[in-house]
Amino acid sequence: MTPMTGPILTRREGGILEVTIDRPKANAIDLKTSRVMGEIFRDFRDDPELRVAIITGAGEKFFCPGWDLKAAAEGDPVDGDYGVGGFGGMQELRDLNKPIIAAVNGICCGGGLEIALSTDIILAAEHASFALPEIRSGTLADAASIKLPKRIPYHIAMDMLLTGRWLDVVEANRWGFVNEILPAGRLMDRAWELARLLESGPPLVYAAIKEVVRDAEGRDFQTTMNKVTRRQFRTVDVLYSSEDQLEGARAFAEKRDPVWKGR
Template structure:
Protein backbone atom coordinates (compact mmCIF):
# COMPACT_ATOMS: atom_id res chain seq x y z
CA UNK A 1 0.00 0.00 0.00
CA UNK A 2 1.33 3.43 -0.92
CA UNK A 3 2.24 5.82 1.87
CA UNK A 4 -0.50 8.38 2.50
CA UNK A 5 1.98 10.99 3.74
CA UNK A 6 5.52 11.30 2.42
CA UNK A 7 8.37 13.62 3.30
CA UNK A 8 11.56 14.80 1.72
CA UNK A 9 14.23 17.06 3.07
CA UNK A 10 16.46 19.69 1.51
CA UNK A 11 18.82 21.08 4.12
CA UNK A 12 16.72 22.87 6.72
CA UNK A 13 13.48 22.48 4.74
CA UNK A 14 11.01 19.62 5.15
CA UNK A 15 8.42 18.99 2.46
CA UNK A 16 5.32 17.07 3.59
CA UNK A 17 3.03 15.65 0.91
CA UNK A 18 -0.48 14.36 1.58
CA UNK A 19 -1.25 11.61 -0.93
CA UNK A 20 -4.56 9.91 -0.20
CA UNK A 21 -6.60 9.51 -3.40
CA UNK A 22 -9.05 10.51 -4.59
CA UNK A 23 -9.56 13.72 -2.64
CA UNK A 24 -6.72 13.73 -0.07
CA UNK A 25 -9.29 13.40 2.70
CA UNK A 26 -7.90 12.78 6.18
CA UNK A 27 -8.98 9.97 8.47
CA UNK A 28 -7.85 9.34 12.03
CA UNK A 29 -4.74 7.31 11.21
CA UNK A 30 -3.59 9.86 8.62
CA UNK A 31 -4.09 12.69 11.09
CA UNK A 32 -2.08 10.86 13.75
CA UNK A 33 0.73 10.30 11.26
CA UNK A 34 0.76 13.95 10.24
CA UNK A 35 0.93 14.95 13.89
CA UNK A 36 3.96 12.74 14.39
CA UNK A 37 5.65 14.26 11.34
CA UNK A 38 5.05 17.86 12.39
CA UNK A 39 6.02 17.11 15.99
CA UNK A 40 9.33 15.75 14.70
CA UNK A 41 9.71 18.85 12.54
CA UNK A 42 9.05 21.08 15.56
CA UNK A 43 11.62 19.34 17.72
CA UNK A 44 14.36 18.72 15.14
CA UNK A 45 17.15 21.27 15.73
CA UNK A 46 18.25 21.38 12.10
CA UNK A 47 14.83 21.80 10.47
CA UNK A 48 13.61 25.38 10.09
CA UNK A 49 10.79 25.49 7.54
CA UNK A 50 8.11 23.07 6.33
CA UNK A 51 6.10 23.02 3.12
CA UNK A 52 2.72 21.27 3.17
CA UNK A 53 1.44 20.15 -0.23
CA UNK A 54 -0.69 17.39 -1.68
CA UNK A 55 -0.51 14.99 -4.57
CA UNK A 56 -2.81 15.34 -7.56
CA UNK A 57 -4.16 18.38 -9.28
CA UNK A 58 -7.81 18.53 -8.20
CA UNK A 59 -7.82 18.42 -4.39
CA UNK A 60 -5.46 20.03 -1.92
CA UNK A 61 -7.48 18.37 0.82
CA UNK A 62 -11.16 17.49 1.17
CA UNK A 63 -10.89 17.63 4.94
CA UNK A 64 -12.33 14.93 7.12
CA UNK A 65 -12.98 11.66 5.33
CA UNK A 66 -16.78 11.55 5.09
CA UNK A 67 -16.65 7.82 4.36
CA UNK A 68 -16.05 7.32 8.08
CA UNK A 69 -18.26 10.18 9.23
CA UNK A 70 -21.06 7.86 10.27
CA UNK A 71 -18.74 5.88 12.55
CA UNK A 72 -19.21 7.31 16.04
CA UNK A 73 -15.89 5.90 17.23
CA UNK A 74 -14.12 7.61 14.33
CA UNK A 75 -15.91 10.89 14.97
CA UNK A 76 -14.85 10.94 18.61
CA UNK A 77 -11.38 9.53 17.99
CA UNK A 78 -8.06 10.97 19.06
CA UNK A 79 -6.63 12.79 16.05
CA UNK A 80 -3.04 12.85 17.21
CA UNK A 81 -0.64 15.16 18.98
CA UNK A 82 -1.35 18.07 16.64
CA UNK A 83 -5.08 17.65 16.37
CA UNK A 84 -6.71 17.34 12.96
CA UNK A 85 -4.11 17.22 10.19
CA UNK A 86 -1.23 17.46 12.64
CA UNK A 87 -1.20 21.26 12.83
CA UNK A 88 -4.50 22.50 14.23
CA UNK A 89 -3.46 22.13 17.89
CA UNK A 90 0.27 21.48 17.80
CA UNK A 91 1.69 23.43 20.72
CA UNK A 92 4.86 25.51 20.68
CA UNK A 93 5.44 25.27 16.95
CA UNK A 94 7.76 28.22 16.45
CA UNK A 95 8.81 27.36 12.92
CA UNK A 96 6.98 28.50 9.76
CA UNK A 97 4.85 26.13 7.71
CA UNK A 98 3.98 27.08 4.13
CA UNK A 99 0.74 25.78 2.60
CA UNK A 100 1.09 25.01 -1.08
CA UNK A 101 -2.58 24.79 -2.12
CA UNK A 102 -3.23 23.26 -5.52
CA UNK A 103 -6.92 22.58 -6.03
CA UNK A 104 -9.89 22.32 -3.71
CA UNK A 105 -9.41 23.08 -0.01
CA UNK A 106 -12.74 22.27 1.57
CA UNK A 107 -13.86 21.86 5.17
CA UNK A 108 -10.98 20.56 7.23
CA UNK A 109 -8.74 21.05 4.21
CA UNK A 110 -9.45 24.77 4.35
CA UNK A 111 -8.79 24.71 8.10
CA UNK A 112 -5.53 22.85 7.49
CA UNK A 113 -4.37 25.67 5.21
CA UNK A 114 -5.43 28.19 7.87
CA UNK A 115 -3.15 26.39 10.33
CA UNK A 116 -0.13 27.31 8.19
CA UNK A 117 1.82 30.55 8.42
CA UNK A 118 1.85 31.38 4.71
CA UNK A 119 -0.55 30.24 1.99
CA UNK A 120 0.32 30.13 -1.71
CA UNK A 121 -2.36 28.86 -4.08
CA UNK A 122 -2.69 27.93 -7.73
CA UNK A 123 -5.10 29.99 -9.80
CA UNK A 124 -7.58 27.11 -10.09
CA UNK A 125 -7.83 26.57 -6.32
CA UNK A 126 -11.01 27.16 -4.36
CA UNK A 127 -12.07 27.18 -0.72
CA UNK A 128 -15.26 26.36 1.18
CA UNK A 129 -16.60 25.45 4.62
CA UNK A 130 -19.71 23.34 3.95
CA UNK A 131 -19.90 21.92 7.47
CA UNK A 132 -23.27 23.60 8.00
CA UNK A 133 -24.75 21.06 5.55
CA UNK A 134 -23.01 18.15 7.29
CA UNK A 135 -24.13 18.88 10.83
CA UNK A 136 -20.62 19.79 11.90
CA UNK A 137 -18.89 22.85 13.34
CA UNK A 138 -15.78 24.13 11.56
CA UNK A 139 -14.43 25.16 14.94
CA UNK A 140 -10.92 26.10 13.90
CA UNK A 141 -12.19 28.22 11.01
CA UNK A 142 -14.85 29.86 13.22
CA UNK A 143 -12.05 31.05 15.51
CA UNK A 144 -9.40 31.94 12.93
CA UNK A 145 -11.30 33.35 9.95
CA UNK A 146 -12.74 36.46 11.66
CA UNK A 147 -9.17 37.38 12.63
CA UNK A 148 -7.88 37.01 9.08
CA UNK A 149 -10.59 38.56 6.89
CA UNK A 150 -13.52 40.99 7.35
CA UNK A 151 -15.97 39.78 9.97
CA UNK A 152 -19.04 39.61 7.74
CA UNK A 153 -17.21 37.74 4.98
CA UNK A 154 -15.99 35.18 7.50
CA UNK A 155 -19.49 34.83 8.90
CA UNK A 156 -20.94 34.40 5.41
CA UNK A 157 -18.49 31.64 4.51
CA UNK A 158 -19.21 29.79 7.75
CA UNK A 159 -22.99 30.16 7.64
CA UNK A 160 -23.64 29.55 3.95
CA UNK A 161 -20.84 27.17 2.97
CA UNK A 162 -20.39 29.08 -0.30
CA UNK A 163 -17.31 28.66 -2.45
CA UNK A 164 -14.54 31.23 -2.72
CA UNK A 165 -12.01 31.11 -5.52
CA UNK A 166 -8.31 31.88 -5.14
CA UNK A 167 -8.67 35.39 -6.54
CA UNK A 168 -11.26 36.33 -3.92
CA UNK A 169 -9.23 34.72 -1.15
CA UNK A 170 -6.27 36.80 -2.20
CA UNK A 171 -8.42 39.94 -2.38
CA UNK A 172 -9.40 39.48 1.27
CA UNK A 173 -5.77 38.91 2.25
CA UNK A 174 -6.36 35.28 3.18
CA UNK A 175 -3.63 33.92 0.92
CA UNK A 176 -0.27 35.43 0.10
CA UNK A 177 -0.12 34.89 -3.62
CA UNK A 178 -2.01 33.28 -6.52
CA UNK A 179 0.14 31.59 -9.15
CA UNK A 180 -0.22 29.45 -12.25
CA UNK A 181 -0.20 25.84 -11.12
CA UNK A 182 3.10 25.14 -12.90
CA UNK A 183 4.82 27.86 -10.85
CA UNK A 184 3.23 27.14 -7.47
CA UNK A 185 5.74 24.72 -5.97
CA UNK A 186 8.67 26.67 -7.33
CA UNK A 187 7.40 29.76 -5.51
CA UNK A 188 6.79 27.85 -2.26
CA UNK A 189 10.34 26.51 -2.32
CA UNK A 190 11.71 29.94 -3.14
CA UNK A 191 10.03 31.39 -0.05
CA UNK A 192 11.05 28.40 2.07
CA UNK A 193 14.71 28.85 1.14
CA UNK A 194 14.47 32.54 1.97
CA UNK A 195 13.04 31.73 5.40
CA UNK A 196 15.60 29.00 6.01
CA UNK A 197 18.37 31.54 5.38
CA UNK A 198 17.02 33.84 8.11
CA UNK A 199 17.85 33.76 11.79
CA UNK A 200 16.05 30.77 13.36
CA UNK A 201 15.98 32.50 16.73
CA UNK A 202 14.34 35.61 15.31
CA UNK A 203 11.81 33.53 13.38
CA UNK A 204 10.94 31.56 16.53
CA UNK A 205 10.53 34.82 18.48
CA UNK A 206 8.27 36.26 15.78
CA UNK A 207 6.14 33.11 15.77
CA UNK A 208 5.68 33.01 19.55
CA UNK A 209 5.16 36.76 19.90
CA UNK A 210 2.43 36.82 17.25
CA UNK A 211 0.69 33.77 18.70
CA UNK A 212 0.71 35.06 22.29
CA UNK A 213 -0.21 38.61 21.31
CA UNK A 214 -3.47 37.46 19.68
CA UNK A 215 -5.09 37.15 23.10
CA UNK A 216 -3.50 40.24 24.70
CA UNK A 217 -3.73 44.01 24.53
CA UNK A 218 -0.82 45.77 22.88
CA UNK A 219 0.51 47.00 26.23
CA UNK A 220 0.40 43.56 27.82
CA UNK A 221 2.03 41.96 24.79
CA UNK A 222 4.87 44.49 24.52
CA UNK A 223 5.48 44.20 28.25
CA UNK A 224 5.89 40.44 27.95
CA UNK A 225 8.35 40.90 25.11
CA UNK A 226 10.41 43.68 26.71
CA UNK A 227 10.59 41.78 30.03
CA UNK A 228 11.76 38.66 28.17
CA UNK A 229 8.79 36.74 29.52
CA UNK A 230 8.51 34.69 26.33
CA UNK A 231 10.99 31.81 26.11
CA UNK A 232 11.95 32.42 22.48
CA UNK A 233 12.49 36.14 23.07
CA UNK A 234 14.60 35.47 26.15
CA UNK A 235 16.75 33.02 24.18
CA UNK A 236 17.17 35.49 21.31
CA UNK A 237 18.08 38.44 23.54
CA UNK A 238 20.75 36.39 25.30
CA UNK A 239 22.18 34.81 22.15
CA UNK A 240 25.33 35.19 20.06
CA UNK A 241 23.09 35.25 16.99
CA UNK A 242 21.64 38.58 18.10
CA UNK A 243 24.95 40.26 17.26
CA UNK A 244 25.79 38.13 14.23
CA UNK A 245 23.64 40.13 11.83
CA UNK A 246 25.39 43.38 12.72
CA UNK A 247 28.83 41.77 12.52
CA UNK A 248 28.05 40.20 9.15
CA UNK A 249 26.82 43.53 7.79
CA UNK A 250 29.92 45.40 8.92
CA UNK A 251 32.17 42.66 7.55
CA UNK A 252 30.23 42.54 4.26
CA UNK A 253 29.47 38.84 4.44
CA UNK A 254 26.45 36.56 4.80
CA UNK A 255 25.49 35.91 8.43
CA UNK A 256 26.15 32.50 9.92
CA UNK A 257 23.31 31.60 12.27
CA UNK A 258 24.13 29.07 14.98
CA UNK A 259 20.87 29.15 16.89
CA UNK A 260 22.55 30.09 20.13
Protein backbone atom coordinates (compact mmCIF):
# COMPACT_ATOMS: atom_id res chain seq x y z
CA MET A 1 0.00 0.00 0.00
CA THR A 2 1.50 3.30 -1.11
CA PRO A 3 1.04 6.46 1.00
CA MET A 4 -1.91 8.55 -0.08
CA THR A 5 -2.51 12.28 -0.08
CA GLY A 6 -5.60 14.38 -0.68
CA PRO A 7 -8.83 13.76 1.23
CA ILE A 8 -7.39 10.66 2.89
CA LEU A 9 -3.84 10.50 4.22
CA THR A 10 -2.16 7.19 5.04
CA ARG A 11 0.96 6.38 6.99
CA ARG A 12 2.40 2.91 7.32
CA GLU A 13 4.91 1.80 9.90
CA GLY A 14 5.61 -1.91 10.24
CA GLY A 15 2.29 -3.68 10.60
CA ILE A 16 0.37 -0.50 11.51
CA LEU A 17 -1.65 1.64 9.11
CA GLU A 18 -2.74 5.15 10.12
CA VAL A 19 -5.65 6.60 8.13
CA THR A 20 -6.45 10.31 8.45
CA ILE A 21 -9.56 12.00 7.05
CA ASP A 22 -8.32 15.35 5.72
CA ARG A 23 -11.13 17.32 4.06
CA PRO A 24 -11.15 20.89 5.35
CA LYS A 25 -12.99 22.44 6.96
CA ALA A 26 -14.80 19.66 8.80
CA ASN A 27 -13.56 16.31 7.43
CA ALA A 28 -17.00 15.50 6.02
CA ILE A 29 -17.22 12.53 3.66
CA ASP A 30 -18.66 12.66 0.14
CA LEU A 31 -19.16 9.72 -2.21
CA LYS A 32 -15.69 9.98 -3.74
CA THR A 33 -13.98 10.07 -0.34
CA SER A 34 -16.02 7.13 0.91
CA ARG A 35 -14.97 5.07 -2.11
CA VAL A 36 -11.32 5.91 -1.50
CA MET A 37 -11.71 4.84 2.14
CA GLY A 38 -13.24 1.56 1.00
CA GLU A 39 -10.24 0.83 -1.21
CA ILE A 40 -7.86 1.66 1.66
CA PHE A 41 -9.58 -0.61 4.16
CA ARG A 42 -10.00 -3.39 1.60
CA ASP A 43 -6.24 -3.26 0.95
CA PHE A 44 -5.61 -3.18 4.70
CA ARG A 45 -7.78 -6.26 5.14
CA ASP A 46 -6.03 -8.15 2.34
CA ASP A 47 -2.41 -7.23 3.18
CA PRO A 48 -0.93 -10.00 5.37
CA GLU A 49 1.81 -7.66 6.58
CA LEU A 50 -0.65 -5.18 8.10
CA ARG A 51 -1.94 -6.09 11.56
CA VAL A 52 -3.82 -3.05 12.95
CA ALA A 53 -5.21 0.29 11.76
CA ILE A 54 -5.79 3.69 13.34
CA ILE A 55 -8.38 6.10 11.97
CA THR A 56 -8.43 9.79 12.94
CA GLY A 57 -9.23 13.23 11.57
CA ALA A 58 -6.90 16.02 10.51
CA GLY A 59 -6.77 19.18 12.59
CA GLU A 60 -7.85 19.79 16.15
CA LYS A 61 -11.58 20.43 15.86
CA PHE A 62 -13.19 17.67 13.80
CA PHE A 63 -12.86 13.91 13.73
CA CYS A 64 -15.68 13.59 11.22
CA PRO A 65 -19.24 14.97 11.03
CA GLY A 66 -20.27 12.24 8.62
CA TRP A 67 -22.04 12.86 5.33
CA ASP A 68 -21.04 15.96 3.37
CA LEU A 69 -24.30 17.90 3.18
CA LYS A 70 -22.77 20.46 0.79
CA ALA A 71 -21.95 17.65 -1.63
CA ALA A 72 -25.49 16.35 -1.19
CA ALA A 73 -26.88 19.78 -2.02
CA GLU A 74 -24.77 19.75 -5.19
CA GLY A 75 -26.12 16.39 -6.31
CA ASP A 76 -24.45 13.56 -4.35
CA PRO A 77 -27.38 11.17 -3.64
CA VAL A 78 -27.72 10.05 -0.03
CA ASP A 79 -28.30 6.50 -1.30
CA GLY A 80 -25.43 6.61 -3.81
CA ASP A 81 -22.51 4.23 -4.29
CA TYR A 82 -20.39 4.62 -1.16
CA GLY A 83 -17.87 2.05 -2.35
CA VAL A 84 -16.74 -1.43 -1.45
CA GLY A 85 -17.00 -1.00 2.32
CA GLY A 86 -20.13 1.12 2.52
CA PHE A 87 -20.05 4.59 4.04
CA GLY A 88 -16.58 5.38 5.36
CA GLY A 89 -15.03 2.25 3.92
CA MET A 90 -15.35 -0.20 6.77
CA GLN A 91 -18.94 -0.48 7.99
CA GLU A 92 -19.99 -3.06 5.41
CA LEU A 93 -16.60 -4.48 4.46
CA ARG A 94 -16.84 -8.24 4.74
CA ASP A 95 -14.26 -10.21 6.75
CA LEU A 96 -12.53 -7.13 8.18
CA ASN A 97 -10.95 -9.22 10.91
CA LYS A 98 -8.11 -6.97 12.06
CA PRO A 99 -8.20 -4.56 15.03
CA ILE A 100 -9.03 -0.92 14.29
CA ILE A 101 -8.56 1.97 16.72
CA ALA A 102 -10.46 5.25 16.41
CA ALA A 103 -8.55 8.29 17.69
CA VAL A 104 -11.33 10.86 18.01
CA ASN A 105 -9.70 14.27 17.94
CA GLY A 106 -12.80 16.48 18.08
CA ILE A 107 -16.41 16.60 16.87
CA CYS A 108 -17.66 13.11 16.03
CA CYS A 109 -21.24 13.06 14.87
CA GLY A 110 -23.64 11.52 12.39
CA GLY A 111 -21.83 9.21 10.02
CA GLY A 112 -18.58 10.06 11.77
CA LEU A 113 -19.91 8.48 14.95
CA GLU A 114 -21.09 5.49 12.91
CA ILE A 115 -17.53 5.09 11.61
CA ALA A 116 -16.15 5.24 15.15
CA LEU A 117 -18.69 2.62 16.25
CA SER A 118 -17.35 0.34 13.49
CA THR A 119 -13.92 0.26 15.12
CA ASP A 120 -12.87 -1.92 18.04
CA ILE A 121 -11.39 0.61 20.46
CA ILE A 122 -12.27 4.32 20.72
CA LEU A 123 -9.79 6.77 22.21
CA ALA A 124 -10.93 10.39 22.51
CA ALA A 125 -9.39 13.76 23.22
CA GLU A 126 -10.69 15.73 26.19
CA HIS A 127 -12.53 18.17 23.92
CA ALA A 128 -14.24 15.52 21.77
CA SER A 129 -18.02 15.50 21.53
CA PHE A 130 -20.57 13.11 20.07
CA ALA A 131 -24.06 13.29 18.57
CA LEU A 132 -26.49 11.85 16.04
CA PRO A 133 -28.07 15.03 14.67
CA GLU A 134 -29.73 13.34 11.66
CA ILE A 135 -33.14 13.67 13.34
CA ARG A 136 -32.92 17.44 12.93
CA SER A 137 -32.53 17.17 9.16
CA GLY A 138 -35.17 14.51 8.74
CA THR A 139 -32.67 11.74 7.99
CA LEU A 140 -32.30 8.25 9.43
CA ALA A 141 -29.04 7.49 11.24
CA ASP A 142 -29.27 3.98 9.83
CA ALA A 143 -26.07 2.29 11.00
CA ALA A 144 -26.28 3.97 14.41
CA SER A 145 -29.89 2.80 14.82
CA ILE A 146 -28.61 -0.76 14.42
CA LYS A 147 -25.36 -0.53 16.37
CA LEU A 148 -25.75 1.97 19.18
CA PRO A 149 -28.48 0.21 21.21
CA LYS A 150 -26.19 -2.84 21.28
CA ARG A 151 -23.21 -0.82 22.49
CA ILE A 152 -24.71 1.32 25.26
CA PRO A 153 -27.89 1.27 27.41
CA TYR A 154 -31.00 1.24 25.22
CA HIS A 155 -32.56 4.37 26.68
CA ILE A 156 -29.38 6.42 26.23
CA ALA A 157 -29.07 5.26 22.63
CA MET A 158 -32.69 6.16 21.95
CA ASP A 159 -32.21 9.55 23.59
CA MET A 160 -29.36 10.29 21.19
CA LEU A 161 -31.25 8.98 18.17
CA LEU A 162 -34.57 10.70 18.93
CA THR A 163 -33.32 14.07 20.17
CA GLY A 164 -29.93 14.52 18.47
CA ARG A 165 -28.46 15.84 21.72
CA TRP A 166 -24.71 16.19 22.19
CA LEU A 167 -22.63 14.18 24.66
CA ASP A 168 -19.33 15.42 25.94
CA VAL A 169 -16.48 12.96 26.19
CA VAL A 170 -16.99 12.31 29.90
CA GLU A 171 -20.57 11.18 29.36
CA ALA A 172 -19.56 9.12 26.30
CA ASN A 173 -16.96 7.39 28.45
CA ARG A 174 -19.49 6.83 31.23
CA TRP A 175 -21.88 5.05 28.88
CA GLY A 176 -19.05 2.90 27.58
CA PHE A 177 -18.48 3.76 23.95
CA VAL A 178 -15.26 5.66 24.64
CA ASN A 179 -12.45 3.56 26.11
CA GLU A 180 -10.07 6.31 27.20
CA ILE A 181 -10.07 10.11 27.52
CA LEU A 182 -6.74 11.75 26.75
CA PRO A 183 -5.22 15.23 26.50
CA ALA A 184 -5.31 16.31 22.87
CA GLY A 185 -1.52 16.30 22.64
CA ARG A 186 -1.36 12.73 23.92
CA LEU A 187 -4.11 11.21 21.75
CA MET A 188 -2.07 9.97 18.80
CA ASP A 189 0.85 8.85 20.97
CA ARG A 190 -1.57 6.67 22.92
CA ALA A 191 -3.20 5.37 19.73
CA TRP A 192 0.19 4.29 18.38
CA GLU A 193 1.19 2.83 21.72
CA LEU A 194 -1.93 0.69 21.72
CA ALA A 195 -1.48 -0.18 18.03
CA ARG A 196 2.05 -1.43 18.69
CA LEU A 197 0.73 -3.61 21.49
CA LEU A 198 -1.87 -5.11 19.16
CA GLU A 199 0.70 -5.45 16.36
CA SER A 200 2.73 -7.72 18.64
CA GLY A 201 -0.24 -10.00 19.32
CA PRO A 202 -1.54 -13.11 17.52
CA PRO A 203 -3.30 -12.04 14.29
CA LEU A 204 -5.13 -15.33 13.83
CA VAL A 205 -6.67 -15.01 17.29
CA TYR A 206 -7.72 -11.42 16.56
CA ALA A 207 -9.43 -12.59 13.38
CA ALA A 208 -11.27 -15.35 15.23
CA ILE A 209 -12.36 -12.96 17.99
CA LYS A 210 -13.78 -10.46 15.51
CA GLU A 211 -15.67 -13.07 13.48
CA VAL A 212 -17.14 -14.75 16.57
CA VAL A 213 -18.15 -11.42 18.15
CA ARG A 214 -19.84 -10.28 14.92
CA ASP A 215 -21.79 -13.51 14.64
CA ALA A 216 -22.79 -13.49 18.31
CA GLU A 217 -24.42 -10.05 18.06
CA GLY A 218 -27.40 -11.54 16.26
CA ARG A 219 -27.58 -14.99 17.88
CA ASP A 220 -28.11 -16.65 21.22
CA PHE A 221 -25.06 -17.83 23.16
CA GLN A 222 -25.39 -21.55 22.48
CA THR A 223 -25.82 -21.21 18.72
CA THR A 224 -22.57 -19.29 18.33
CA MET A 225 -20.79 -21.50 20.86
CA ASN A 226 -21.78 -24.58 18.88
CA LYS A 227 -20.37 -23.00 15.71
CA VAL A 228 -17.07 -22.39 17.53
CA THR A 229 -16.74 -25.93 18.87
CA ARG A 230 -17.65 -27.40 15.47
CA ARG A 231 -15.10 -25.14 13.77
CA GLN A 232 -17.76 -23.65 11.52
CA PHE A 233 -16.09 -20.25 11.54
CA ARG A 234 -13.38 -20.03 8.89
CA THR A 235 -11.10 -18.01 11.19
CA VAL A 236 -11.51 -20.46 14.07
CA ASP A 237 -10.79 -23.42 11.79
CA VAL A 238 -7.65 -21.69 10.45
CA LEU A 239 -6.52 -20.83 13.99
CA TYR A 240 -6.96 -24.36 15.36
CA SER A 241 -4.92 -25.80 12.46
CA SER A 242 -2.18 -23.16 12.55
CA GLU A 243 1.49 -22.98 13.40
CA ASP A 244 0.64 -20.10 15.73
CA GLN A 245 -1.62 -22.35 17.82
CA LEU A 246 1.33 -24.68 18.43
CA GLU A 247 3.71 -21.77 18.96
CA GLY A 248 1.51 -20.35 21.72
CA ALA A 249 1.57 -23.65 23.61
CA ARG A 250 5.32 -24.13 23.11
CA ALA A 251 6.15 -20.59 24.19
CA PHE A 252 4.09 -21.05 27.37
CA ALA A 253 5.81 -24.36 28.15
CA GLU A 254 9.25 -22.88 27.44
CA LYS A 255 8.51 -19.70 29.42
CA ARG A 256 9.32 -17.37 26.53
CA ASP A 257 7.50 -14.81 24.42
CA PRO A 258 5.74 -16.34 21.41
CA VAL A 259 6.73 -15.41 17.87
CA TRP A 260 3.53 -15.03 15.86
CA LYS A 261 3.69 -15.68 12.11
CA GLY A 262 0.02 -15.39 11.22
CA ARG A 263 -0.09 -18.88 9.81
